[in-house]
Amino acid sequence: MSLILSQINKDNVKVGKGCCIALGVQIISEIGEIIIGDYTIIEEGCFIRNNHIKKMVIGSYNVFEIGCKVENTNIGDCNVFEMRCIIESDCTIENNCRFGINSRIPPKQNLPNFSRVYYPFNCLKVPPYDSSQHKEEISELCAALFQIGSKK
Amino acid sequence: MDAIIQYDKSEFHETSSGIKISKKSIIKGTEQINVSGRCIFFNDVILRGDLAKVSIGKYLVVHEKVTLKPSYTYGYTKESPTKKVIKFLPLMISDYVEIESSSIIQATKIGTCTSIGKNCYISHRCIIGENSIILDDSILPPDTVVPANSVYGGRPAVYIAETPESTAIIQKQKLINFYKNFVPKS
Numbered sequence A: 001m002s003l004i005l006s007q008i009n010k011d012n013v014k015v016g017k018g019c020c021i022a023l024g025v026q027i028i029s030e031i032g033e034i035i036i037g038d039y040t041i042i043e044e045g046c047f048i049r050n051n052h053i054k055k056m057v058i059g060s061y062n063v064f065e066i067g068c069k070v071e072n073t074n075i076g077d078c079n080v081f082e083m084r085c086i087i088e089s090d091c092t093i094e095n096n097c098r099f100g101i102n103s104r105i106p107p108k109q110n111l112p113n114f115s116r117v118y119y120p121f122n123c124l125k126v127p128p129y130d131s132s133q134h135k136e137e138i139s140e141l142c143a144a145l146f147q148i149g150s151k152k
Numbered sequence B: 001m002d003a004i005i006q007y008d009k010s011e012f013h014e015t016s017s018g019i020k021i022s023k024k025s026i027i028k029g030t031e032q033i034n035v036s037g038r039c040i041f042f043n044d045v046i047l048r049g050d051l052a053k054v055s056i057g058k059y060l061v062v063h064e065k066v067t068l069k070p071s072y073t074y075g076y077t078k079e080s081p082t083k084k085v086i087k088f089l090p091l092m093i094s095d096y097v098e099i100e101s102s103s104i105i106q107a108t109k110i111g112t113c114t115s116i117g118k119n120c121y122i123s124h125r126c127i128i129g130e131n132s133i134i135l136d137d138s139i140l141p142p143d144t145v146v147p148a149n150s151v152y153g154g155r156p157a158v159y160i161a162e163t164p165e166s167t168a169i170i171q172k173q174k175l176i177n178f179y180k181n182f183v184p185k186s
Helices: A132-149 B167-181
Strands: A011-015 A026-029 A035-038 A047-049 A056-058 A068-071 A113-120 A120-124 B005-007 B013-014 B021-022 B026-028 B033-037 B045-046 B054-058 B071-075 B085-088 B092-093 B149-153 B157-162 B181-182
Touching: A132 B071, B005 B026, B167 B181
Parallel strands: A011 A035, A026 A047, A035 A056, A047 A068, B005 B181, B026 B045, B033 B054, B054 B092
Antiparallel strands: A113 A120, B013 B021, B071 B085, B149 B157
């Protein structure tokens, strides 16, 4: 069960279990579908759009903080997009990446696993680690938000 | 003489204690929000009171497109004294604070007579001391503590200067005049 507080077109957008989508989020899919995985958190003011005919897949355990903007990219699992980062069209992002506050990624980039991006567009790679702690923390956060949101 | 700003009466909602809230702002969880009085909230302000308690002082001015959201930590509670659990921290904003447009604020405490610039990003659990100024376009990383009477700015934000002793009085007069001059169109 997921908590959706803003208005989304449910025909074209499929949301997995345990997701928390906050107020003011715009998820726009004109022709192709958008499929969002389990336990993702999409905070206020985010903007996700799919302009292509193909479907756009966003994985599980991702966190989109306030004001992010994502267009036409396929995203893996366990990524963190901090406040107001902008990801332009036709990129692909793999697992366990982290994007700093206000960073900006130009179109048609491929970001491998475990990369870190800082403002304005510096990119580093970090040695691989086990992401099970991240998954536990995010599933706890989703449970807490779901409890607060469904108290009415 | 400050400029008189006239607003359309149909766009703002006014309560008995003098709080003027724009009808286009999104305010959630009003049972846990405690406002002292005489505050102004402009368009597209998002204020989440459902996560934790929000207590706001008097003469607060929040400009367009600001989001105010309480932050969280991992800590021990009475119900689970051995395992760490998510706790949402209350947000306290003191008197005479001005927050300019498009900022994102997830701090825990903002002191009196401070002014926060445009496009600022104040991350989780920050504490901002009194009489301080945060310049435009600055990013404060999580858990920063801004001491009293200081000017912070930059990306990441660092200590730049000390504010003069008259900032408290100037800020109080500026916001009292702003509220007095914010008048509906007749």
